[in-house]
Amino acid sequence: MSNTQLPPLDANPQQPIPSDNDVQGSYIELHKPYSSFKNRDAYLNRELQIMQPKRWRPNLPFRDYRFEYEDTIPAMAATIGKVVMVGAIAATFAGPLGLGDAFVLENVRYELLIVSFFIILFSGFLLPTANLAGTHGPLIPLIPIVVAAGGHPMAFGLLIGAFGLLLAISKGGSLLANLTSKGVCGGLLIYLGFIGTTSQVKNLFAWAEGIGMSHIAFFIILATILLYALLEHWQKRWLAVPLSCFLGGGLAFALGAPFAFKTAPGLPHMNPMYWWGENTGWMLGLPTVESFIVVLPFAILAVAMWSPDFLGHQVFQKISYPKRTERVLMDIDDTMTSASFRQVVGSVLGGANFASSWGTYIVPAAIAKRPIPAGALLTALFCIIAGVWGYPMDLAIWQPVMCVALIVGVFIPLLEAGMEMTREGKTTQSAAIVVFASALVNPAFGWSLTLLLDNLGLIGSKERSANLTKMSRWIIPVITFVILTGVMAIVGMLPGIPALLPNFRH
Incomplete structure (x- = not known):
């Protein structure tokens, strides 16, 4: 990442930013207090433009970046998302293994402590443009198949970490991101945003019906829509997560929904041997060579699904940040590096998490126009x-x-970003195809297939395709599509087609 520096600017946000050849001065020299600016937006834009993150060197608060009250919003959203997603993965693994709620709760607590260490080490200190290593949400539907095939969670996590490091070292993640057009990326964001929004609405109504109070879900969603519209009107959309949480929880409780605090203070087991014992923790013992063979196709697929996920998060920053903030954008390869290290160590320690880019953090942070490290x-x-x-x-x-x-905090902003990306140029064809193909199988299949069709020039911009090299136009897209589709065929993820290997049928 470049360490190019910017000269001091006055409080006028309209003043042009000098070219790279003219800039000088450190962040602490260039920083000006909020009172020097005519509004908060100008101040936040300036902070993004003067930051000079350093890779694999110490980045310290107040010397290299500052804390702002806007940082609390993505941090709050990220914490909520982490509890939810790790709980979902732990519960999905625990059910078929006969492990109860106590195991899930304790492992979630354990993972919260593990991830905190890696957040501080990487995103807050050594790799300030690496997004936080969150949870691989799209992997959740695959976990029952992994368990049914006899997959071991440690073997699965170690292989994900190993393949992730290989992709990061080879710069494969950023290469695939650069080959993805705006139409393909925009369509992917639209699909993820729409599917995520509808699934959460269904979950809320299912919960309300379960307590015999279906009307509560309707009033909560309606109130949230009105709140979001008002925040958009007032240009305070970065407050959407805390206010919506307060509104949703408060309204549900006021309308009679039952709620009680049950989880008392405490610490989880911190000894990895407890988690990987024969009769404690996972009750599986340590993995064997066969354990690694069983989960190999799933691990390849999990890491292959990183690129479209990471790309969507980076693009959301590009749309939300002002010009000349390339230095502080999420680096895809650095994010893969931190996620891979976090995955390996977390799996050895006994955690249930499978890592990916932390969407519930980066999306609200981009909306709030904040860089990664302080909120991290x-x-x-x-x-x-x-x-x-x-x-x-x-x-x-x-x-x-x-x-x-x-x-x-996540899905509506993804929808907005996707629609913004498909407003100009010949992007709607590619966007429609990626949505269509994603609905057929999953987003990884939709992304890889549309990447191939778009780069070949069959859809989208013919001019863009003509300017690509042979390697970029069809060799890399073909290899990507073949590998992904082949792995999906092996594990039985192609609709209507049985798994090619009997061990993966379920």
């Missing part, structure tokens, strides 16, 4: 508090809070 440190603090205190975990996983947080 606050996220680590909030995760530690939630894990040790316990009670916030109950609130975070309560459906009225969780559903509206994910809708307004």
Whole structure:
């Protein structure tokens, strides 16, 4: 990442930013207090433009970046998302293995402490343009297949980490991102945003019907829509997550929905041998060579699904940030590096998490126009508090809070970003195809197929395709599509087609 420096600017946000050849001065020299600017937006834009993140060198608060109250919003959204997603993965693994709610709760607490260390080490200190290593949400539907095939969670996690490091070292992640056009990326964001929004609405209504109060879901969603529209009108959309959580939880409780704090303060087991014992923790013991062979196709698929996921997060920053903020954009390869290291260590320690780019952090952070590191440190603090205190975990996983947080903090912004990307140029064809193909199988299939068709010039911009090299036009897209589709065929993920290997049929 470049360490090019910017000269001091006055408080006028309209003043042009000098070229790279003219810039000089450190962040601490270029920083000006908020009072020097005519509005908050100008101040936040300036902060993004003067930051000079350093890779694999110390980045310190107040010397290289500052904390702002806007950083608390993505940190809060990230903590809610982490509790929800790790709980979902742990529960999906625990059910078929006969492990109860106590195991899930304790492993979530354990993972909150593990992830806090890596947030501080990488995103807050050594790799400030690496997004936080979150949870691989799109992997959740695959986990029952992994368990049915006899997959071992440690073997699965170690292979994901190993393949992720290979992709990061080879710069394969950023290469695939650069080959993805605006139409393909925009369509992917639209699909993920729409599917995510509708799924959360269904989850909220299912919860409301389960307590015999279906009307609560309707009023919560309606109130959230009106709140989001008002925040958009007032240009305060970065407040959507905390206000929507307060609104959703408060309205549900006021209308009679039952809620009680159950998770008392405490610490999880910190000894890895407890988690990988024969009769404790996972009750599986250590993995064998066969364990690694069983999960190999799933691990390849999990890492292959990283690129479209990471790309969507980076693009959302590009849309939300002002010009000349390339230095602080999420680096895809650095994010893969931090996620891979976090995955390997977390799996050895006994955690249930499978890592990916942390969407519930980066999307609200981009909306709030904040760089990664300051909010990352606050996220680590909030995760530690939630894990040790316990009670916030109950609130975070309560459906009225969780559903509206994910809708307004992640999925609606993804929809907006996708539609913004498909406004200009010959992008709508590619966007439509990626949505169509994703609905057929999954987003990884839709992305890889449309990437191939778009780069070949069969859809989208013919001029863009003509300017690509042979390697970029068809060799890399073909290899990507063949590998992904082949792995999906092996594990039985292609609709209507049985798994090619009997061990993966379920």
